[in-house]
Amino acid sequence: MSSPAPSNDSIKAILADLIAFDTTSYRSNLELIDYIVEYLAGFGIQAKVLAADGQPKANLVATIGPNVSGGVVLSGHTDVVPVAGQAWTKPAFKLTEEDGHYFGRGVADMKGFIAVVLAAVPLFVEAKLKTPIHLAFSFDEEVGCKGVQEMLPFLSQHVALPRLVVIGEPTSMQVATAHKGQYVAKTRIVGQEAHSSRPDDGVNAVVVAAELIGFIDDMAKSIRESGPFDDAFSPPHTTFNIGPISGGSAFNIIANTCEFDWEFRFLPSEDGPAITERYQQHFEDAILPAMRAKFPGCSITNEVWAYLPPLKAEPGSDGESFAMALAQRNASTVLAFGTEAGHFQGLDFPTVVCGPGDIAQAHKPDEYIDIKQLEACARFMRRVTEAMTA
Numbered sequence: 001m002s003s004p005a006p007s008n009d010s011i012k013a014i015l016a017d018l019i020a021f022d023t024t025s026y027r028s029n030l031e032l033i034d035y036i037v038e039y040l041a042g043f044g045i046q047a048k049v050l051a052a053d054g055q056p057k058a059n060l061v062a063t064i065g066p067n068v069s070g071g072v073v074l075s076g077h078t079d080v081v082p083v084a085g086q087a088w089t090k091p092a093f094k095l096t097e098e099d100g101h102y103f104g105r106g107v108a109d110m111k112g113f114i115a116v117v118l119a120a121v122p123l124f125v126e127a128k129l130k131t132p133i134h135l136a137f138s139f140d141e142e143v144g145c146k147g148v149q150e151m152l153p154f155l156s157q158h159v160a161l162p163r164l165v166v167i168g169e170p171t172s173m174q175v176a177t178a179h180k181g182q183y184v185a186k187t188r189i190v191g192q193e194a195h196s197s198r199p200d201d202g203v204n205a206v207v208v209a210a211e212l213i214g215f216i217d218d219m220a221k222s223i224r225e226s227g228p229f230d231d232a233f234s235p236p237h238t239t240f241n242i243g244p245i246s247g248g249s250a251f252n253i254i255a256n257t258c259e260f261d262w263e264f265r266f267l268p269s270e271d272g273p274a275i276t277e278r279y280q281q282h283f284e285d286a287i288l289p290a291m292r293a294k295f296p297g298c299s300i301t302n303e304v305w306a307y308l309p310p311l312k313a314e315p316g317s318d319g320e321s322f323a324m325a326l327a328q329r330n331a332s333t334v335l336a337f338g339t340e341a342g343h344f345q346g347l348d349f350p351t352v353v354c355g356p357g358d359i360a361q362a363h364k365p366d367e368y369i370d371i372k373q374l375e376a377c378a379r380f381m382r383r384v385t386e387a388m389t390a
């Protein structure tokens with residue numbers, strides 16, 4: 001006899017509670033974490049709260065069942081993106097139900113998944129699991145996956161090697177086995193200020209920035225033309241973008257400083273670190289020596305402030321087959337957006353992304369989720385339970 005899936009009522013009640021905590025990434029998530037700690041304690045589960053380094057935030061990890069290998073990790077981020085400047089017609093931090101949908105910030109990305117997981121906890125507890133179900137909830141995913149990186153050492157030391165990690169980002173309950181990686185960096189140039197009529201007395205930091213941006217654009221063009229390519233992705237190659245730039249103070253002053261942000265999203269098959277190394281090597285060898293020969297105080301630094309490892313597909317692996325069985329799917333998919341999944345895969349934990357809702361509704365005003373998606377996720381949790389008791 002199959003065990004019941006978590007009920008719609010309990011999912012709705014928990015989701016309403018979760019939405020009511022404004023956990024926009026720049027705010028604390030501690031009230032929400034406390035709520036989950038208390039909720040789990042009600043079922044005799046002692047959660048481990050991992051306080052963030054220097055911020056009023058925390059990750060949470062809990063294990064249900066014996067901490068042996070072969071379990072399933074259910075993971076989600078607790079933060080949400082800002083609502084400021086968005087035209088919401090419904091309350092952002094209060095759950096609204098309308099026409100088979102729930103509205104509120106985070107219902108799709110990704111408190112809906114967390115609500116289903118929590119609503120399934122009584123089922124997990126009653127099931128007398130032979131292999132464990134671990135919960136891993138992070139902070140600061142939306143601002144560069146910072147929280148999960150602080151969680152990784154704990155997971156590798158205290159969580160027995162799982163059979164599968166499920167990152168519940170919205171995939172409409174499809175099993176996603178790959179996504180691109182991402183580097184985000186800030187380049188800072190210090191030149192030498194001088195009157196614009198005396199170019200030999202200065203080094204123009206804006207001109208140096210233009211050269212560097214040209215180099216990045218050349219890399220982008222060459223990859224676009226020559227690959228590597230992977231047709232599973234759209235576009236099927238690594239992409240680059242230059243973000244905000246600022247420098248100089250007046251048209252008649254040789255610019256002393258300039259800085260700009262840039263990023264690239266790379267195929268799992270591409271060597272991401274090699275791209276930043278190539279860039280670094282270029283300015284150290286081809287640009288900086290001439291600047292320093294003129295003025296030793298000149299500098300160029302490139303600070304990588306966010307790094308998202310790609311998720312690499314492992315076709316035919318036990319993890320992927322198991323995930324597809326749990327989701328009752330015959331085929332997997334790839335994602336156009338990044339997630340924390342690559343960080344888990346970096347621990348050699350088999351990892352997929354599979355969660356309720358559609359990413360198209362994430363980060364938008366009047367964010368919503370189809371209640372049927374939550375029901376499908378609840379059935380997924382029932383199958384997880386059955387697999388862990390088999």
Ligand SMILES: [Zn+2]
Pocket residue numbers: 077109110141169
């Ligand atoms: Zn998300």
